[in-house]
Amino acid sequence: MTMSIFDQFLIPNFLGLPLIIPAMLMPLLLFPQTARLMQNRLEALTNFIIKLLTKQLTQPLNPGTHKWTNPLISLMLLLTSMNLLGLFPYTFTPTTQLSMNMALALPLWMATVLIGLRTQPTHALGHLLPEGTPTLxxxxxxLIETISLFIRPLALAVRLxxxxxAGHLLIQLISTATLLLPATSYSLTMMLxxxxxxxxxxxxxxxxxxAYVFVLLLTLYLQENT
Structure with a gap:
């Protein structure tokens, strides 16, 4: 059977069941919760990184939108874990699927738009027409601003x-060349x-x-609508 370099992005199946759901749940095992009174070094480092990311994300937000902190940080940890998961051998990266990224981006973007229309509809609709625009x-x-508004979730998903x-394809190509070149040139193999x-x-x-850019853009959309 002829294998293609794009076969690595196909959802693997086991006994007829897609393995994307176990792949999405696997990152949860990387953040164990213990009942110890004292934290070990790994837990202390994890908490420090989470607090640092939380501070960076909440700086541009209004105090009233800080209730979004937990969902945003959870989303960042989820995306980071799934992105890194695909770099291990014999694994699958769920975030290389556009359908999954759209399923994450579309509801969150829609939530920011609905919040803006509910809390300050005049300000939210005012983004569609800059002040001082000529009548013609x-x-x-x-029309342009409306299209740019509705294209935001697609841009989020396609960017991720x-x-x-692109990174996985480049790794696949270079690793294939590295395995095939030892019979030709050892120096070129070492360089690759x-x-x-x-x-x-x-x-x-x-x-x-x-993962950080995905969540950061969501915070900017949230800032525009609050």
Whole structure:
């Protein structure tokens, strides 16, 4: 059977059941909850990182929107864990599926829009027409701003999917070349091995940065509507 480099993005099945749901639940095992009175080093480091991320995310938000902190931090940890999960051998990255990313982006974006329409409808609708717009340009600008508003969840999902997919494809290509070149040139194989190692480090950074960017854009949308 001919294998394609894109086969790594197909949802694997076991006994006819898709494995994307266990892959999504797997990150929960990385954050164990214990009843100890004293924290170990790993738990203390995890809590420090969570507090630091919480401070960074809540800085641009109004005090009234701080109740969104727990869902946003939980979403960031979920995305980071699933992004990093796909870098291990024999694993699957759920966030390379556009359908899943849309399922995350669309309801959260819709929630920010509905909050704006409920709390301050005039201000929320005012974003569709900048102040001082010439009369002849009003219909065109309203149309453009409306399209840009509705394209936001698609941009969130496509950005996350495209960045992870591109990194995985590049790793797949370089690793395949590294395995096939030892019979031709050992020096070139060593060079590709070093490039592959550096690319893995870069992909780890991309996995964490993309999760942060996804949640940060949601906080900016929330800030516009509160």
């Amino acid at each position: 340009l009003i219909p065109a600008l309203i 999917t495209a960045n992870l997919t 091995g070093v490039i592959l190692l550096l690319l893995m480090v870069l992909e780890i950074a991309v996995a964490m940065i993309q």
